[in-house]
Amino acid sequence: MKIIDIIDKKKKGLELSKEEIHYFVNEYTNGNIPDYQASALLMAMFINKMTPNETANLTLAMAYSGQTLDLSDIEGVKVDKHSTGGVGDKVSLVVAPIVASCGIPVAKMSGRGLGFTGGTIDKLESIEGFKTDMTIDEFKSYVKNHGIVISGQTDELAPADKKIYALRDVTSTVDDISLIAASIMSKKIASGADAIVLDIKVGSGAFMKTIEDAEILAKTMVSIGNSLNRTTICIISSMDEPLGFGIGNIIEVREAIEVLKGNGPKDLVEVCLTISSIMVYLGKKSNSIEEAREIVLKSINDGSAYKKFREWIECQKGKLSVIDNISEYRKASNIDIFVAKEEGYISSINAQEIGKVAMLLGAGRETKESIIDPSVGLIFEKKVSDYVRAGDVICQIHHNNYGNIDMIMEHLNKNINISKQKQTKSELIYKIIK
Template structure:
């Protein structure tokens, strides 16, 4: 086979065979195929698309390009959860201990954030002493004993995807559904899960800006999962405004504890209940979503998963006292109110702008090597639909610098205040099974 012939084949709109895709992925990962040829192929895929069979072959080929995690020593149905990302998205911190409480093994590998705020691993590292690295034996023992362990992603997990994504980023081929779907699913397949719940975010703070695009991505990923023998469910959830009221690493841990205690933000709680209920359904704890939803709701109302959260933190070296004393988490030096400039109702919040504001405070990274300040962040005092008066606080900034005018300006630009009260946004737009 020659790469130039395969580029021509895809450019002409023909489907690539499994062995041709394997040739491309293996050759590029090993350095035998140069960037300029892979760039040409990615652009051909961008314009010509891929069949469902091609996408499945691409996913499996990328999953096989590096380490494959063997979770066969872990008892039960291993259910993973993945979010396509958004502002204030701390759902994993909430649903993982709930699933573990229900007896569902959660053997999760998570990443760090790049951009708005930290990823799940960054949030967990805001807990003093928490270890994100466990040996394979420790990882398996933790899940078999406590039903939960969350660690950083292996450096050699789907290396083809890592290399291809870096190329997509500089060749304007990031927003291709086949490439997005295979990128996400290759890491999930390589991570060894039996079943997967996908939380596909839609809105101003998400990669997919419309319900239609989010639905196509969700359907594509569910199709991949099914074709590769993984029971997969995708939810399309709202990211027109940040999820919950806290953005920032330690802040989001605090808010997750509030939700697990039954005193958290309503919207965040509702989305978390549904995600955890679908995990329980795939984990075969309940036979219907309605039964699972009712059970998870009761677990949250009664705070039953808090002990599981404590055990999880302690088992990975963290201080479990933060569950009852969240003030032990890192706290910023300054707390600055952002005041509304007019009366009315919050009509819109540009979630992406809020995320950028949090990053400027130090809660996220502009570049991979940037440090994260676990203590800084933003508390949303007003969300879409809330009445507001001029001079009233719409946000509280938690900062370690006093001059935050650049952040205040971004916040004011992100909030749209109008006379009419808006129709409440949907939290969950669709579920693909």
């Protein structure tokens, strides 16, 4: 088998066989195919598109390109969750302890953030002492003993995806639905889950900008998961404005704790309830998603979800004294306020641009080398469709002596719009795709 023949075949729009795709993935991962030939094949895939069989085979080849987690000796249905990301998305911090408190093992590997704000791992590491680097044996022991773990991704897990994604990033082949789906699902398959719940964000602050594209991606990933014997359900949720009130690492931890205590902003609560309910249903603890929602609500209302959260933080070496005093922990040295310039209703809050503001403050990484400041970010007091008078506080800006606060104010002014007429909020959850 020769890589030049595989490139030529895909250039002509023909379907690659399972053997051809596995040959490409294995040989490229092992350094036997140069970047320029891999780039040519990726571009041919991008231009001529991939069939469902090709996409499933690419997923499988990347998933088994390195180590995989075998969780079969852990009792119960292991359910994983993934979000395509957005601004203020702290959902994993909430749903993991909720679902674990309902008796379903949650074994999740998450990444660090590049861009708007930190990823799940960055948020958890804003809690003093919290351990995210661990061996596979440690990972499994946490699941066995506590029913919950979230760790950083290892280099040994789906290494082909890491190498291929880096090449896609510099060859303008990132935004292809088959390649996106294979990248996400390869990591989920390698992580050993029996069932997978995916939250595909759509809107100004998401990678997917239209519901139509998000639905195609959702159906592609559901098809991949089901074809590989992983029951998969996708929700498509809105990211036209930031999720919840808080944006920033410890700020989002505080808000997640509020949700676990039965409080928190309505939009964040609803997304967390929906995803948790689907996970409980897939974990075979209920006969329907509706029944699962009642189980989830009970776990919050009786305190078991928050109890499991504290157990989780402690078992991964986070300091409980931090959790018990979270409202005072790692506060930024300065809080400025952005106020409404006129009376009316907030008509839009551009999530993508607000995310850039958080990144400028230090809540996210502009490059892989950037250092995150866990204390900084934004806290909104008003959301889309809320009424404001001139001078009302729309959001707080938490920063540590950020030098150009006037630029931040101007950026917020351009991306938070007020109108005389009340706007209808977009739907929060557009679809659930099974």
